[in-house]
Amino acid sequence: MTTVTSETAIRASGLTKSFGDVKAVVGVDIEVPRATVTAILGPNGAGKTTVVRMLTTLLKIDAGTAEVGGVNVAKDPNAARLKIGLTGQDTAVDELLTGRENLILIARLTRLSKQEAIRRADELLTRFDLHEAADRNAGTYSGGMRRRLDLAASMIADPEVLFLDEPTTGLDPRSRIDIWKKIEELVAGGTTVLLTTQYLDEADELADDIVVIDHGTVIARGTSDELKDRVGGQRLEFKVSGPEALDHAAEKLEAQNVEIVGRDEREHRITVALTEGATQVARLIDSLEFEGVKIEEVFVHRPTLDDVFLTLTGQHVATDEEESLS
Amino acid sequence: MSHVFGDTMLLFRRSVTHTFRSPEILVGVTVSPIMFVLIFRYVFGGAIEIAGTSYVNFLMAGIFIQSISFGALTTAMSLAYDFEKGIVERFFTLPMSRPAIVIGRTIADAIRAIFSVFVMVIIGYIVGYRPVGGPLDYLAALGVMVLFSFAISWVGALLAIFIPNPEALQQLSFVIILPLTFVSSAFVDPATMPAGLQAFAENQPVSQAVDAVRSLTTDLPADGSILNSILWSIGILVVAVPTVGWAFRRVGSR
Numbered sequence: 001m002t003t004v005t006s007e008t009a010i011r012a013s014g015l016t017k018s019f020g021d022v023k024a025v026v027g028v029d030i031e032v033p034r035a036t037v038t039a040i041l042g043p044n045g046a047g048k049t050t051v052v053r054m055l056t057t058l059l060k061i062d063a064g065t066a067e068v069g070g071v072n073v074a075k076d077p078n079a080a081r082l083k084i085g086l087t088g089q090d091t092a093v094d095e096l097l098t099g100r101e102n103l104i105l106i107a108r109l110t111r112l113s114k115q116e117a118i119r120r121a122d123e124l125l126t127r128f129d130l131h132e133a134a135d136r137n138a139g140t141y142s143g144g145m146r147r148r149l150d151l152a153a154s155m156i157a158d159p160e161v162l163f164l165d166e167p168t169t170g171l172d173p174r175s176r177i178d179i180w181k182k183i184e185e186l187v188a189g190g191t192t193v194l195l196t197t198q199y200l201d202e203a204d205e206l207a208d209d210i211v212v213i214d215h216g217t218v219i220a221r222g223t224s225d226e227l228k229d230r231v232g233g234q235r236l237e238f239k240v241s242g243p244e245a246l247d248h249a250a251e252k253l254e255a256q257n258v259e260i261v262g263r264d265e266r267e268h269r270i271t272v273a274l275t276e277g278a279t280q281v282a283r284l285i286d287s288l289e290f291e292g293v294k295i296e297e298v299f300v301h302r303p304t305l306d307d308v309f310l311t312l313t314g315q316h317v318a319t320d321e322e323e324s325l326s
Numbered sequence: 327m328s329h330v331f332g333d334t335m336l337l338f339r340r341s342v343t344h345t346f347r348s349p350e351i352l353v354g355v356t357v358s359p360i361m362f363v364l365i366f367r368y369v370f371g372g373a374i375e376i377a378g379t380s381y382v383n384f385l386m387a388g389i390f391i392q393s394i395s396f397g398a399l400t401t402a403m404s405l406a407y408d409f410e411k412g413i414v415e416r417f418f419t420l421p422m423s424r425p426a427i428v429i430g431r432t433i434a435d436a437i438r439a440i441f442s443v444f445v446m447v448i449i450g451y452i453v454g455y456r457p458v459g460g461p462l463d464y465l466a467a468l469g470v471m472v473l474f475s476f477a478i479s480w481v482g483a484l485l486a487i488f489i490p491n492p493e494a495l496q497q498l499s500f501v502i503i504l505p506l507t508f509v510s511s512a513f514v515d516p517a518t519m520p521a522g523l524q525a526f527a528e529n530q531p532v533s534q535a536v537d538a539v540r541s542l543t544t545d546l547p548a549d550g551s552i553l554n555s556i557l558w559s560i561g562i563l564v565v566a567v568p569t570v571g572w573a574f575r576r577v578g579s580r
Contacts, residue, residue: 056419081421090412096347097340108336109422111329137347153416 009192014064039207048196085154095139144175232273337430387540388512401482409490477559480566531558
């Protein structure tokens with residue numbers, strides 16, 4: 001017996017999609033090894049959702065090819081649908097049905113028999129910590145519970161590949177960590193995950209590989225560590241008293257060979273990349289104070305998506321008006 | 327890949343469950359029709375004279391069809407919410423029958439509308455409604471209403487597919503359904519309307535359904551309205567069903 005299961009769960013090359021004159025996605029290649037997580041990282045309107053919708057048979061692929069679980073998505077969408085689960089950006093739960101009814105309905109529509117559907121729903125309710133709330137209307141669920149129910153619904157058919165479109169957007173920090181844990185468990189169980197996110201820390205936490213996209217094209221890819229090496233470590237941000245102080249501080253920082261990665265004229269803020277860890281913070285503050293720069297506030301933070309973009313493209317994340325197209 | 331029947335049943339049951347769990351829909355099915363019967367019976371009943379029958383007897387057919395027509399709104403709104411919440415999209419990623427999404431819902435909505443008709447018959451009877459006809463007439467009237475109800479609910483589905491935004495849809499469907507139900511034979515004799523309006527009022531589908539049901543439940547003549555109403559409903563379905571099918575097939579292919 002030959003096993004035809006390939007080691008690559010998602011293989012997409014040259015994915016391209018336009019909406020009228022707007023090129024939403026241009027020549028995106030993605031390869032996701034089995035039982036790993038790849039994150040598509042990018043701002044609103046970058047084309048993340050469009051990529052996911054093409055891979056999940058919801059949008060026609062203009063050019064390029066896509067295989068999910070060894071099935072050509074464009075040629076055999078119904079066979080592909082048996083391999084995939086999708087948790088979209090909207091929490092697709094029926095608020096007038098109970099959690100259990102939601103799952104049984106999806107299970108029946110996925111061609112499970114009545115008994116199988118009931119058993120499967122029960123299993124997933126337990127696995128996603130919804131057992132106690134199982135017989136309450138989903139309309140009474142918290143945001144985190146809805147997300148978990150949504151995730152459970154995507155797992156009904158035990159899909160080989162799970163697509164998660166911004167799985168934690170709008171969730172409180174605790175629910176976010178809950179969802180992360182569930183995703184990690186699924187991957188440990190052999191599921192392949194492709195997720196989109198606007199948060200570098202989410203990609204960092206979950207993904208083996210990160211694909212950074214902007215304006216529909218891949219601008220960087222690699223492991224989290226590889227990307228962070230390119231972006232640099234933590235950021236130190238000063239707020240100073242005024243425009244002159246800002247110039248003064250910039251001059252002094254440059255004199256010390258510190259890389260200035262951001263400057264906000266209006267708020268009189270200046271951001272530098274830390275290269276030597278925490279002691280550098282104290283040293284930089286001291287030196288600026290010594291030079292007579294009056295520092296009003298200090299923040300230390302990890303690189304954000306904005307920092308990634310700043311480093312990779314030299315531009316801030318665009319507050320995109322094309323968001324609705326994605 | 328034919329799971330139409332099984333999937334339709336599943337989604338039909340979902341819609342029925344919604345009815346019982348959603349106060350708005352329950353009110354729409356019971357309280358609103360009762361209100362309509364009472365308001366029209368007592369507010370207009372004294373002012374409008376109809377030759378050949380009492381106003382209550384004349385009115386009830388109009389109220390039945392008006393209430394059924396508003397059912398299209400329920401279909402449209404529930405489907406629009408399913409679109410908005412991503413539920414339809416989830417269905418589209420399943421290996422299920424897509425037409426079942428609309429068929430299951432429209433059947434449930436048609437049954438719900440007919441249930442409202444029964445509620446109205448009872449309330450009507452209390453306030454003086456005395457239909458005239460034999461069992462076959464009533465059965466025929468029921469048939470006309472079931473068919474009309476099913477057809478109009480597909481119109482609602484069609485609206486939701488092209489305007490999947492519940493707020494916009496609510497506004498638009500009022501603009502469509504209100505004139506159709508009021509510029510009709512539902513509450514007054516169109517002969518009293520200005521010429522242009524009268525031509526529209528006499529021939530549009532709501533009036534034909536009203537006239538058909540009215541002729542089957544009073545002594546007023548049918549004047550071809552029974553056949554016309556059936557043709558209208560079939561015509562609506564012949565246009566709406568393939569259009570919905572086409573729109574659903576387009577998902578994933580554009």
